[in-house]
Amino acid sequence: MAGKHIKRNLRACREQSSTHCRRNSGTHRYHSPWSALPHKKPEEEKTDKKIWRKQIWLLGGNKVTSYSHSRLGTFQQCRYKYKLQYIDKVKVDVPTTIEAFMGALVHKILEKLYKDLQFQKLNTKEELLNFFENEWEKTWDDNILIVKKDYTKDNYKEMGKKFISDYYDHYKPFNSWRTIGLETEDKLPLDNGNQYHIRIDRLACDSNSTYYVCDYKTNNKLKAQEELDEDRQLAMYSLWVKNNFKDCKTVKLVWYFLAFDKEMVSERSKEQLKQLKIETEQIIKEIESCVEFPTNVTALCDWCVYKQMCPSWKHEYELKEKTPEEFKDDDGVKMVNEYAEIDTKEKKLKARKEELKNQLIVFAEQKGVDAIFGTEKKVSVKPYLKVTIPEDKAGFIELLKEKGVYDEVSMISYPRLNSMILKKQIDPEVIEKTKTEKDYRISLSKKKAKGKNKNVSLGFEQKLWQRQIN
Incomplete structure (x- = not known):
């Protein structure tokens, strides 16, 4: 009986959504299944959404997508990379770098420290350092990439040991707070039916x-x-907490920058978190409505695993294979x-033309x-009068509006209009026209310029050395 009831509710939800689509023929927008729910009080509606989300998942309804911080960041960084990684799911070889290897091992040691404390076992600093040494030797692979050729694997090993030693000395006996979870992973439900991937050190x-x-940071950059x-x-x-x-x-966000033995804390108000959730869901909405995935050339391209197949760089790689x-x-x-x-030549001629123009004016006078x-x-050479507007442009525009002449003298900003239409930030009726x-x-x-990144080999330019955590 329960199964029939669930299916009946889901069918009603889908029928209502499809009816709306038929009324708006030609559109293919996503319609939330929550629109089929009867209007209720906020607390009742919240409970119903949780129940219906589970019903839809059990019956294989609308697909729930999990979005992570790195996934959203990839879309904002480069839409073409996002398409290859998350839509086309193009598989490429990603080398493990010495930074990633050392960082993962330091995380593992700190996880062991707090996990053992949950069982009333306090490791000594020497025990943790020995464990680090043993794990390093057991898991080391000669294929691990060292980009900075001035440093060896032993340099990075000593860095890791120093991170652990400094942290131990700073926070011993580790009883300020009670540990609730280590390497916690879960999903945070979003109002649009999707989920946000949670991963807490x-x-x-x-x-x-x-x-x-x-959050533990092992890189050599201290954030402001x-x-x-x-x-x-x-x-x-x-x-999620x-x-x-x-x-x-209260929730406090704590970063441990281990390279600097420095702890930094931040906090968010209820209003800030509400706005953050809205902004995050807006990014997801933009992702799900996106139909164009252009490249975005930045300094980060050098670390992109997809660089060799990117339209912005593919020709350069083809040239590298050619003889002079x-x-x-x-x-x-x-x-x-x-x-x-x-x-x-055109720029030089344009500059020379401007010089001649000024000389002709002087000659005529x-x-x-x-x-x-x-x-x-x-x-x-004819003189004419040119009007310049005041520096207070906004105030001048208001004056034009007050006097009823603004509509006569204003012009459409085509770049702004173009952007709003492509991003669907304007009324649908305008877009349809x-x-x-x-x-x-x-x-x-x-x-x-030649010589930059001289320590980066050609093979490495084709790979990503930064670890992506999805």
């Missing part, structure tokens, strides 16, 4: 019902407080070289003439 609390989301106060990852984790621990009064003679004969190389030559003659052409066409923007820029 260490979760702890104190006697005042203050919870601590702890302002950057941590804007961090999305741990702040989203705090939402508040949902799962009803006694929680083949390189010179490449059609692309020849066209770019000619285009660059013309562009340079000195001679008292408004026409200057050449062999076959003449130049007219427009159409999109493919066009091309050609720009010229310098290639990366």
Whole structure:
């Protein structure tokens, strides 16, 4: 009976959604199954959503997608990379770097420290360092990549040992907070039916019902407080803590920058978390409605595992395989070289033209003439009055509106309108009146100067050395 009841509810939900689609033929927007629920009080509606989410999952209804901090970050960094990694699921070899290897091992030692403490066993510093040494030797692989050629694996091993030693001396006897979880993984339900992936290095609390989301950092970059106060990852984790621990009064976000033996803390207000959740769900909405996945060339491209197959870099990799003679004969190389030559000449001519324009004005004023003659052409030099608006542009616009002339003199900002339509940030009726066409923007820029990143091998340029945690 229960199964029939669930199926009947789900069928009603789908029918209502499909009816709405038929009324709006031509649209293919996602319609939340929650729209089929009767209107109730907020607390009742929240409970019903949880029940229906489970019903839909059990019956194989709308697919629930899990979004992580790195997944959202990838979309914001480069949509093309997002498409390859999360939609096309292109598999590539990702090397383990010495930084990632050492960092993972340090995390493992700290996990052991707190796990053993839960069983009333306090490891000595020497025991932890010996465990680190043994694990290093057991798990070391000669294929682990060392990018910075000035340093050896022993240098990194000593770094890891120092991180552990400094942390131990700083926080012994480790009884300030009670550990709730280690390497905690879970999913945070979102209002749009999807989930946010939770992964917490260490979760702890104190006697005042203050919870601590702890994150260990082994890199050599110390973040500024302002950057941590804007961090999305741990702040989203705090939402999960508040949902799962009803006694929680406050959540503090704690970063341990082990290379500096420094602890940094941040906190979010209820209003900030509410806004963060809205912004996160807005990013997910943008992802799910995205149909174009352009590349985005930045300094991070050098570390991208997909660089060799990226449209923005593929031709460069093809050229690397060619001999000097083949390189010179490449059609692309020849066209770019000619285009660059013309562009340079054009800029010089434009600058010279501006110089001549100023000289002609001076000549006309000195001679008292408004026409200057050449062999076959003449130049007219006519003065005119040009109006400049006040520096307080906003105030001037308000004045134009008050006087009823703004609509007559204002113009549509096509770049802004174009952006709003493509991002669906404008009324659907406006979007329906427009159409999109493919066009091309050609720009010229310098290639990366030779000699930069000289420690990076060609093979490594094709791989990602930073560890991606999904």
